[in-house]
Amino acid sequence: MARTKTDNSAKMKDVADLAGVSIKTVSRVLNNEPHVQEKLRRKVREAADKLDYVPSQSARSLRGSRSYDINLVCHHPDSAYVNAIQFGAVIACQELGYQLSISLVEDLDQKSISEIRDAFETVMRRRRPDGVVLLAPYANDEKIGFVLHEMGIPVVRVGPVDLQKQGLLVEIDDYQAAIEVVRHLTDLGHDRIGFIRGSENQRSTHVRFSGFSVAMEAAGLTVDTDLVRPGTFDFQSGYDAGQYFLGLKTPPTAVFSSNDDMAAGLVAAYTERGLKVPDDLSVVGFDDASIATCMRPYLTTIRQPLSDLGATAVRELVSTLSEASRNGAHRIVLDHEFILRDTTAPPQTN
Amino acid sequence: MARTKTDNSAKMKDVADLAGVSIKTVSRVLNNEPHVQEKLRRKVREAADKLDYVPSQSARSLRGSRSYDINLVCHHPDSAYVNAIQFGAVIACQELGYQLSISLVEDLDQKSISEIRDAFETVMRRRRPDGVVLLAPYANDEKIGFVLHEMGIPVVRVGPVDLQKQGLLVEIDDYQAAIEVVRHLTDLGHDRIGFIRGSENQRSTHVRFSGFSVAMEAAGLTVDTDLVRPGTFDFQSGYDAGQYFLGLKTPPTAVFSSNDDMAAGLVAAYTERGLKVPDDLSVVGFDDASIATCMRPYLTTIRQPLSDLGATAVRELVSTLSEASRNGAHRIVLDHEFILRDTTAPPQTN
DNA sequence: GCGGTTTTTGACAAGGTTGTCAATATTGGA
DNA sequence: TCCAATATTGACAACCTTGTCAAAAACCGC
Numbered sequence: 022m023a024r025t026k027t028d029n030s031a032k033m034k035d036v037a038d039l040a041g042v043s044i045k046t047v048s049r050v051l052n053n054e055p056h057v058q059e060k061l062r063r064k065v066r067e068a069a070d071k072l073d074y075v076p077s078q079s080a081r082s083l084r085g086s087r088s089y090d091i092n093l094v095c096h097h098p099d100s101a102y103v104n105a106i107q108f109g110a111v112i113a114c115q116e117l118g119y120q121l122s123i124s125l126v127e128d129l130d131q132k133s134i135s136e137i138r139d140a141f142e143t144v145m146r147r148r149r150p151d152g153v154v155l156l157a158p159y160a161n162d163e164k165i166g167f168v169l170h171e172m173g174i175p176v177v178r179v180g181p182v183d184l185q186k187q188g189l190l191v192e193i194d195d196y197q198a199a200i201e202v203v204r205h206l207t208d209l210g211h212d213r214i215g216f217i218r219g220s221e222n223q224r225s226t227h228v229r230f231s232g233f234s235v236a237m238e239a240a241g242l243t244v245d246t247d248l249v250r251p252g253t254f255d256f257q258s259g260y261d262a263g264q265y266f267l268g269l270k271t272p273p274t275a276v277f278s279s280n281d282d283m284a285a286g287l288v289a290a291y292t293e294r295g296l297k298v299p300d301d302l303s304v305v306g307f308d309d310a311s312i313a314t315c316m317r318p319y320l321t322t323i324r325q326p327l328s329d330l331g332a333t334a335v336r337e338l339v340s341t342l343s344e345a346s347r348n349g350a351h352r353i354v355l356d357h358e359f360i361l362r363d364t365t366a367p368p369q370t371n
Numbered sequence: 372m373a374r375t376k377t378d379n380s381a382k383m384k385d386v387a388d389l390a391g392v393s394i395k396t397v398s399r400v401l402n403n404e405p406h407v408q409e410k411l412r413r414k415v416r417e418a419a420d421k422l423d424y425v426p427s428q429s430a431r432s433l434r435g436s437r438s439y440d441i442n443l444v445c446h447h448p449d450s451a452y453v454n455a456i457q458f459g460a461v462i463a464c465q466e467l468g469y470q471l472s473i474s475l476v477e478d479l480d481q482k483s484i485s486e487i488r489d490a491f492e493t494v495m496r497r498r499r500p501d502g503v504v505l506l507a508p509y510a511n512d513e514k515i516g517f518v519l520h521e522m523g524i525p526v527v528r529v530g531p532v533d534l535q536k537q538g539l540l541v542e543i544d545d546y547q548a549a550i551e552v553v554r555h556l557t558d559l560g561h562d563r564i565g566f567i568r569g570s571e572n573q574r575s576t577h578v579r580f581s582g583f584s585v586a587m588e589a590a591g592l593t594v595d596t597d598l599v600r601p602g603t604f605d606f607q608s609g610y611d612a613g614q615y616f617l618g619l620k621t622p623p624t625a626v627f628s629s630n631d632d633m634a635a636g637l638v639a640a641y642t643e644r645g646l647k648v649p650d651d652l653s654v655v656g657f658d659d660a661s662i663a664t665c666m667r668p669y670l671t672t673i674r675q676p677l678s679d680l681g682a683t684a685v686r687e688l689v690s691t692l693s694e695a696s697r698n699g700a701h702r703i704v705l706d707h708e709f710i711l712r713d714t715t716a717p718p719q720t721n
Numbered sequence: 722g723c724g725g726t727t728t729t730t731g732a733c734a735a736g737g738t739t740g741t742c743a744a745t746a747t748t749g750g751a
Numbered sequence: 752t753c754c755a756a757t758a759t760t761g762a763c764a765a766c767c768t769t770g771t772c773a774a775a776a777a778c779c780g781c
Contacts, residue, residue: 030496032737043761048739056759075496079438080737083429084766089497090472097458104454108447111475120498122440122472125461146380146425147439148470256665282665289667315606315632315662317639382767393731398769406729430767433736 031072040068051076078120082149087342091335092150094124094159100254101310102280102327103156106179109331110154117339122148130162130222137168145172152338154179154331161224177338179330181224189341191334193357195225198323199232199277200239201359202305205321206275207240209367211303215248215273217262217283223254229279229307248273252283256312259283263290266302274368275303281310284320288364299366309360318363326355381422390418401426428470432499437692441685442500444474444509450604451660452630452677453506456529459681460504467689472498480512480572487518495522502688504529504681511574527688529680531574539691541684543707545575548673549582549627550589551709552655555671556625557590559717561653565598565623567612567633573604579629579657598623602633606662609633613640616652624718625653631660634670638714649716659710668713676705 033051037044042061049057050065057065068074082088091114095103107121114121124144129137145153152175159165160178166188169176177189206214216233219226230249237244250265252258259278263286266272278284284306288298298304298318306313309324333353341351383401387394392411399407400415407415418424432438441464445453457471464471474494479487495503502525509515510528516538519526527539556564566583569576584594600615602608609628613636616622628634634656638648648654648668656663659674683703691701 034737044737045739045761045763046759049760052739058759061760073492075493077433077737078497078499079429079431079433080766081429081739082766083427083433083768084737084739086739088429107473108475111473115475115494118493118497120472122470123457123461125458125465142423143425143468144465147428147468149428256661285665289665293667311606312662312665315635315639317643384767394767395731395733395769396729399730402769408729411730427767430736431769433738434767434769435736436769 031069031074033074033076035072036065036068036074039072040064088149088151089119090122090148090150091119091152091154091338092122092124092144092148093154093156094126094129094165095156096127096129096158097125101282101312102308105310105327106156106331106334109328109333110335111331112328113332113335113339117336119151119335119339121335122150126159129165130158132164134164134168137164138171141168141172145169145174150174151342152177154334154338156180157223157225158220161222175338175341177334177341179334181228183224183227188351189334189337190352191330191337191355192352193325193330193355195228196232196235198307198357198359199229200236202277202307202323203233203236203240205359205361205365206277206303206305207236207242209275209303209365211275211368212242213245213248213271213273213275213368214242215250215262215266215276216244217250217252217259217276217278217287219252219254219279219283221251226279233277248276252279254280254282256282256286256289259286260290261286263287267291267294267296273302275305275365277305277307279307281306281308281313281320281322284322284364285312285316288316288318288320299364300369303365303368305365309358313360313362321362321365322360324358324360326357329355381419381424383424383426385422386415386418386424389422390414437501438499439469440472440498440500441469441502441504441688442472442474442494442498443504443506444476444479444515445506446477446479446508447475451632451662452658455660455677456506456681456684459678459683460685461681462678463682463685463689467686469501469685469689471685472500476509479515480508482514484514484518487514488521491518491522495519495524500524501692502527504684504688506530507573507575508570511572525688525691527684527691529684531578533574538701539684539687540702541680541687541705542702543675543680543705545578546582546585548657548707548709549579550586552627552657552673553583553586553590555709555711555715556627556653556655557586557592559625559653559715561625561718562592563595563598563621563623563625563718564592565600565612565616565626566594567600567602567609567626567628567637569602569604569629569633571601576629583627598626602629604630604632606632606636606639609636610640611636613637617641617644617646623652625655625715627655627657629657631656631658631663631670631672634672634714635662635666638666638668638670649714650719653715653718655715659708663710663712671712671715672710674708674710676707679705 033044033047037047050062111121155178157180160180161182181195234244250262284304306320306322309322313320313322383394383397387397400412461471505528507530510530511532529541531545587594600612634654656670656672659672663670663672
């Protein structure tokens with residue numbers, strides 16, 4: 022009922038017949054292999070066009086070594102961050118003739134190697150993806166990397182990673198970005214600057230904090246541990262941090278939040294108390310997620326080129342696959358951008 | 372380099388040998404086909420377990436008629452709505468041994484049939500997904516449905532759809548939900564109730580508005596066209612609507628927004644003017660997206676079980692595939708829930 | 722206990738591509 | 752012009768499953 026029984030779509034054989042060559046020659050042309058005369062190349066391409074030929078992925082991957090499938094491993098995609106990266110990854114996959122599929126695995130970073138192996142067993146061996154894109158919070162997990170390596174599946178990681186092991190990595194310079202944020206704040210005259218950390222199992226939390234600390238020192242300021250709060254990258258934890266800051270005898274005059282969601286929560290906490298941002302508190306976020314412009318005042322933040330990160334990750338991964346020669350580490354750093362909006366101002370002098 | 376050359380993973384042949392049966396029997400057992408003795412079934416299962424056997428998806432789909440691939444067609448996944456549905460869909464796919472892949476196609480609903488055909492040509496014929504999940508704004512597009520039908524690919528649509536054509540449909544009762552919203556507002560004593568529409572190419576906009584209108588009439592109120600504003604489902608358009616309402620001589624005392632993002636924009640517009648929600652304006656949203664609790668006051672809204680919608684869509688689709696008998700239309704309605712939070716109150720009497 | 726059903730099992734082909742390797746055509750040098 | 756080397760092409764096997772169909776086994780009623 023559902024699918025028509027007679028599959029009348031063209032096969033490689035049909036193209037070969039129409040072009041008057043062998044199927045192997047068709048295969049060569051379509052895969053851009055050498056050793057085919059230009060004249061035949063054209064003929065084959067024309068025939069393929071005319072017949073609307075589309076190669077069968079399953080036959081290709083059964084016989085060949087490629088599945089033309091890239092797997093994105095993530096946790097819970099309900100975050101603008103993952104979402105935007107995924108967007109870029111899908112686009113790049115479509116351009117390259119690959120397909121992006123999604124795997125959701127929970128708390129993988131908390132599991133033992135053999136549990137991870139089990140979790141990946143089916144996902145990775147059924148379809149045998151040609152590569153895997155690893156996002157936070159899994160990008161920086163050593164065990165996951167180990168299992169994937171053991172399975173012989175190439176990996177590209179997105180976001181800051183401190184693993185020594187060789188591999189593909191696409192990120193922005195979180196460290197430098199954090200420094201720029203602090204510089205902006207100190208330039209405005211702030212000297213009591215707070216910080217909201219993100220999830221502790223994500224490397225970006227540590228890198229951003231370390232940039233923050235270094236820049237503070239460079240500005241001759243000390244990092245007051247009372248002004249450094251934990252967080253989990255979500256709105257609520259930013260809100261909680263805000264409550265905490267508001268309860269302080271000497272609250273900070275500015276806070277750098279590790280991401281935008283928490284920054285929004287922080288602003289909400291202040292606003293709720295009748296305080297004004299940026300008058301009573303300057304706030305800087307990180308990511309330039311959609312919430313940054315869906316809040317008032319508009320959030321000053323660091324823009325991560327998220328969908329570019331996703332697209333670049335896929336492109337690098339795919340190009341690694343063909344260039345058998347390229348081994349070892351390869352790290353790509355994309356540009357971030359400081360986005361000045363309305364949540365920062367000089368500290369109130371009173 | 373990347374992948375180990377010697378593929379030592381077990382094949383069906385290995386399982387058959389170990390279990391002392393033919394490969395066809397293994398195939399039968401693993402696919403839960405009838406006509407195998409219970410004793411052999413156990414033997415085969417044990418052998419498969421012992422060898423960590425994982426069937427090759429490509430061989431399966433090359434020979435069989437299934438690809439075990441479900442394709443989610445969407446527009447731009449940068450919306451909490453799409454995201455949550457996708458989440459449920461991935462989970463369901465994983466449970467069922469399917470894989471979810473993503474296709475991004477832009478403005479498909481604006482294209483001609485042959486353009487759509489071209490856009491789908493590669494995506495759909497390479498991998499030959501067993502089914503397609505269609506989300507807004509494509510769920511309700513007739514041409515897309517036609518092309519997919521022509522290609523013989525089963526489709527499940529998520530969200531309200533008015534196409535007569537048979538097919539799978541998973542949705543909530545948007546109409547009834549809208550009525551509940553109005554009832555809540557009229558119960559509070561509101562009689563000047565505004566409405567913010569969503570994108571005009573999405574059926575939900577019309578269904579929600581029609582529920583709104585009917586409930587207004589039922590309450591003895593008339594729908595004042597001055598209080599009905601267009602929107603595009605995003606924060607900004609809600610904000611714009613808010614500006615408009617604020618400019619009115621007699622603004623509404625309550626507004627029903629077709630989704631949460633716009634409701635948040637509306638609240639932002641009022642708050643920015645120094646007005647208070649719900650004192651100066653009651654607001655109700657739709658979706659219960661994350662923004663509903665990432666704004667202050669917390670948004671009263673209708674909760675859509677988004678990830679359930681996605682999961683149900685996939686499950687229905689897959690079950691249709693095996694039950695060859697089931698044809699024709701099938702419509703599943705999941706429960707929504709009215710979520711009372713802090714953006715509604717009786718109208719100010721002054 | 723026998724012929725006829727029905728159930729269970731297996732041998733074999735087929736699915737559409739790519740890899741291997743041999744065959745053929747072309748080129749270059751003597 | 753001929754031989755060796757190289758470039759181009761094609762025949763055929765292989766990849767790993769599932770569908771078909773026939774064989775074998777088990778069951779039934781008389």
